[in-house]
Amino acid sequence: MDDQHPLVSLGVPADAGSIAIVRAIVASVASKLALPYDAVDDLRIAAAEASTLLLTSGTTGSQLRVDLRPSPDDLHLTIWVTGVPSLPADGHDGLAWRVIEGLADDVSESLVEGNHAIELRMRTVAS
Numbered sequence: 001m002d003d004q005h006p007l008v009s010l011g012v013p014a015d016a017g018s019i020a021i022v023r024a025i026v027a028s029v030a031s032k033l034a035l036p037y038d039a040v041d042d043l044r045i046a047a048a049e050a051s052t053l054l055l056t057s058g059t060t061g062s063q064l065r066v067d068l069r070p071s072p073d074d075l076h077l078t079i080w081v082t083g084v085p086s087l088p089a090d091g092h093d094g095l096a097w098r099v100i101e102g103l104a105d106d107v108s109e110s111l112v113e114g115n116h117a118i119e120l121r122m123r124t125v126a127s
């Protein structure tokens with residue numbers, strides 16, 4: 001990643017109180033890109049929903065982790081909780097997943113360091 005758009009990594013305790021921190025950091029990074037105000041707000045809400053969904057499977061002493069990769073074309077987020085190898089059983093069927101899909105341009109799943117992750121992407125106006 002270049003100096004203008006460095007990777008931003010966040011690790012906070014895996015509890016509901018940390019979601020406000022995630023929302024603030026996502027909004028701060030997103031607001032620096034060519035994203036309309038409502039897209040910044042949508043991404044902030046999607047990140048909070050993804051965090052909440054992953055926290056339902058969290059283990060004591062785990063961390064909520066977020067990597068933000070801004071670029072001129074998009075903002076890519078990877079969100080995971082350490083010690084969570086999979087989504088909850090109703091992960092894709094629940095309201096939270098539908099909200100995430102409705103707010104972000106792209107949503108997918110991946111594994112990060114053996115932990116289940118939710119990946120979000122929001123395209124900038126320029127792309």
